[in-house]
Amino acid sequence: MRRIPAVITTCAATLASLVPAGLAAAAPAAPASPAEQSYTVVPYENVKVRKLPTKDSAYLATLTAGQSYTAYCWTHGQTVTDHGYTNDVWIGFADGFSSAVYFKGDQYANLPATAQC
Template identity: 95%
Template sequence: MRRIPAVITTCAATLAFLVPAGLAAAAPVAPAAPVSPAEQSYTVVPYENVKVRKLPTKDSAYLATLAAGQSYTAYCWTHGQTITDHGYTNDIWIGFADGFSSAVYFKGDQYANLPASAQC
């Protein structure tokens, strides 16, 4: 079961109070955010050094670099900015506890071997 961060829960409760029931379903979806380490996790391995960004875009704030060949814990994948490198093009970004990295740089399939159900 996926945990919902307290901020989202509080916002949802406020929205439910302010918006009539028939309109609540039309509320916009929040952009993907880093996930809680309490959720299901997966092991991913970058084939080259890869940057972790705050959001799933190459221009988002830099947070860290993952070293090539090392194993890292990922929690989900999401669609983000399309990245083309080394002959691969993909808009899938892998979600970590604090940020995202383009799936183009990880071993495995287009989702770095995360299951389709692991969407953020």
């Protein structure tokens, strides 16, 4: 059996102590992997994909209006109001999230309730 060097154990413990308590619990689950159930969603206007389900999170890409995309789940995140709709549901893709406000369908972009991230 191989032993983990003490320096690695010490570094891991130090990093763990730097993360504020409760931070990990507050983060949403990552979008599902492509091997899991997937759903087709269509934005009705160009929409940004963000790293986390917030408008201020890192920008990753833009989805084009009218095109079909593969989504894996939905989660609650920052509330978004646009075009007369208000919603805190974000659609999970392989690498990030987009507000459900910008997708055709119901408040979950037609993803089932069981598809929660």
